[in-house]
Amino acid sequence: MRRLLAALLLLLLALPAAAQQPTTPQLAADLSTDRVEISTGFTGSSVMVFGATERLIGPETGDDIVVVAWGPPQPTVVRRKVNVIGFWVNGPAATFPDIPGFYAIAATRPVWQTLPEDVRQAARLGLASLPLRATGSQGPAFRAALLDLKQQDGRWQEYAAPITVAGGRLFSARIAFPDTVQTGDYRIEVLLVREQRIVARQELFLRVDRVGTAASIAQVARVQPLVYGVVCILLAALAGWLGSIIFRRS
């Protein structure tokens, strides 16, 4: 938090000076951290995106800020349950091979109010603009279910958190990651929208990593599955044996 405040202050101080130069950036943004760590006590986390614009943000000037966060691609299957002789079983399935595992969009105004459709499609702004190509079963119901279920577990978010604007030029938005967040490289785009166009954009990067015990366990389990299996057997046997000694009631 202290780091964030310091950065905001610096930005504030830098603004008047920067405004006089002709090559002044219209948009400057940064993240409160460039690393999210999944430790053994991880229950989800959030990252603050903050920045400042050269001109005032708001309906008077027509300037808007859009923040989009992308996770690494995560191939996902959507299965539909069907009733077979009275039992509900997994029936037809649609596989979405390249959709982001995490997607969040926040904006001062919803993008459909500020940008025309072709721009939204090209920049993939908003869940409706994500290309949801499926293999296997087709049909709008699978897409609708995907959108619905991904939003329910918090891995896709559309205007879930507001962008707050202070002093007309300082903006900040919080991106919340659920505990089911994947590890990998995340990309965060900050866009400045004016007169139905994207006039400035900045890309920021964030890494989500497992650390500590959780990291080593997952690492060993993936790289050395046999060793991991043996360790699991020994640990469980040891725990069972120790426990029976500690809790023995004779």
Added chain:
Amino acid sequence: MQVYLPIAEMSVDALLLLGIGFGVGWLSGLFGVGGGFLLTPILILIGIPAPVAVASGANQTLGASVSGLIAQWRRGNVDARMGSVLLVGGLVGSALGVQLFALLRRLGQVDLAVAIFYVVVLGTVGMLMVRESVRAIWRRRRSGGTATKAHEHTWLHGLPFKVRFRKSRLYISVVPPLLVGFGIGVLSAVMGVGGGFMLVPAMIYLLGMPTSVVIGTSLFQVVFVSANVTLLQAWQVGSVDIVLTLLLLAGGVAGAQFGAAMGTKLRGEETRALLGLLVLAVALSLGWDLVRVPESLFTIGPAR
């Protein structure tokens, strides 16, 4: 207190897991079974993915059975020769079972298969147990004593490859114990259970083993088969979550001691009738989940 499960990739309340471990451990101590058949469905119920629940359930069963095996071994209640024959069948069965599990996972039918296995196996075993124990209670009420069945000779005794099992006082073919071990091995891999609740009746009624060595010998089989399942699930499916296992065990071993202390106060037939009812209840609730209209027709999962 939330704790992050590195393989399940989600965070769960550690106290909830300890509590589940304690409750299941208490029941397993009370009834003298591993409790895997209760644990796996409960884990799935609280949102643990089915593959992780099955694999970690097998791992937990291993830990929960180890201390029992040590105690029985010290008292000389393990027929190691019979246990080894059962184990050979069990290892082959569990190896095949894990392949079946991996195949089901690729087909996206793990949840369904696990549920069906549970409903069929638990339903059958529960019904048999209740029927048998109710009969025994009734018989005792009428005659005032327990009627012992004479040793019967069936077609099982005509099979080749006869071996003498000294501790069990049996001279029978190795084929029936191999088949019993194999069957339990498959179920163990697919359901994440040790199989004690099926193995014990099979040893008494099918193989005709004396009750004194049944518990010890079944624990022998359960420990090694669940170790095999753990290893293969970790190696081929990658779904054993050691954090989950250890939390469940911590609650489980404590609960088991309290349950065992209480179990000594109950009569054999009553205990078996209660256990049978519990098994039936689990089967019925899982069966109901299969036939009721699901809340959401769609599910999502990672594509593999």
